Amino acid sequence: MPNRLLPAAIPLASLTIALTFSGGAHADFLEDSKLSLGMRNYYYNSDNRSGGADQKEWAQSFKLDYLSGFTEGVVGFGVDLQGLVGVHLDGGEGHHPMNNSFTPSDGAGAETTWASAGATAKARYSKTEFRYGSTLTPNLPVLIANDGRLQPQTYEGGMFTSKEIDNLTITGGQLEHAKGRASTNSTGLAVSGATEESNKLRLAGGDWKATKDLTLQYYYLNLENFYTQNFLGLVHVLPLTDDSSLKTDLRYFKSDSDGKNGDPGYAFNNNGGYAKNAGKVDNTTWSAMFTYTLGSQSLMLGRQQVSDDGGFVWLSQANVVNGNGANEGEGGISFYSFTDAIVGQFARAGENTNFGQYTYDFANIGISGLKTAVGYLRGQNIRATNGRGPDAHEWETDMRIDYVIQDGMMKGFGTTLRHGTYRSGGTGIANQDQTRLVFNYTYNFL
Secondary structure (H helix, E strand, O other), X not given: OOOOOHHHHHHHHHHHHXXXXXXXXXXXXXXXXXXXXXXXXXXXXXXXXXXXXXXXXXXXXXXXXXXOOOOOOOEEEEEEEEEEEEEEEEOOXXXXXXXXXXOXXXXXXXXXXXXXXXXXXXXXXXXXXXXXXXXXXXXXXXXXXXXXXXXXXXXXXXXXXXXXXXXXXXXXXXXXXXXXXXXOXXXXXXXXXXXXOEOOEEEEEEEEEOOOOEEEEEEEEEEOOOEEEEEEEEEEEEEXXXXXXXXXXXXXXXXEEOOOOOOOOOOOOHHHOOOOOOOOOEEEEEEEEEEEEEOOEEEEEEEEEEOOOOOOOOEEEHHHHOOOOOOOOOOOOEOOOOOOOOOOOOOOOOOEEEEEEEEEEHHHHOOOOEEEEEEEEEEEOOEEOOEEOOOOEEEEEEEEEEEEOOOOOOOOOEEEEEEEEEEEEOOOOOOEEEEEEEEEEEEEOO
């Protein structure tokens, strides 16, 4: 399937460039431009402890980004361009499943190389920016572009961000397609379990910094014929001493059915669990996190509760759920919750999850750039498809080490090692151990 929006975005970008160099208004466009090459080397090992096939992959990605400035004048214009190339280095015989979101498949194994490109035209008026194109990467409570594997997920459509009012950031837009983190094609949008798709996702909301320590959030999302979602958030940081603080992070989601949701082709599978109204989105989820920071250490404890009527819902790409794009690496959607862990998601109907994480920054003992974290999650009272099972539970332990070189020729070169151990009982989800080793480096030309 060809990239649908790219043919439209490229003429827009060409028009923008033409406007840029007319009338001599190109100084800011060029002087504020950025050109960078991001390189990511990724090893992924998923050890299926329930007896199924393992997955072992090793690949290299190159991401070239050109971000222009804006032309001078009351309304400034610009363009963002992106090129992606992936190279599969090794997967190990028999360790590359056809339906995966690490590398695209060719029907017999992994594609050796794949590439894609995208463009986004942009305009700025006062403190408001508009973007339309195929390289959008929203990072909002109701929609997050996933960048957890080899290449970033991108969305196609139009978005705006406005900061006209002091301490208030408003964001909105309409998105039509998405390109997966291991795909060269764009697809429509859906929910888990659906076989139809939607090309109309609308969202809007804002962050209000009520005080220097308190931020309040509200966001709304509507995926036509699938679901609506309202989000309320509160983030507060309470300074305790010069080097200690207590952070409170409260989140509330209310998700409901929209349009044809529940009809054949538009049904939601409730993450494989219980649903009061079969096939329909019907969920309330809240979470509360408290993080105590003392110098280089922090301890976070929290709890999440998913309502009994149905599982938490988040966006999926249509071709993943209907099988048409299973071999094209289109999976991998993130959602705004700490329980979206390395392996598990802890978001099934009735599930209440307790979690915690300890983080340490080694800079205070003279090793700048080195950080480590260990986390634990345990979900209980999960409602299975036939009701609440006595042993329906799951737990996961996650560990992470990050190191970024701080100076010298390789300044900015980063290494990340992540490991997750997931076990469940009565949920039907396979036990897994996952290990990920990632090397990142970005070279800035401009």
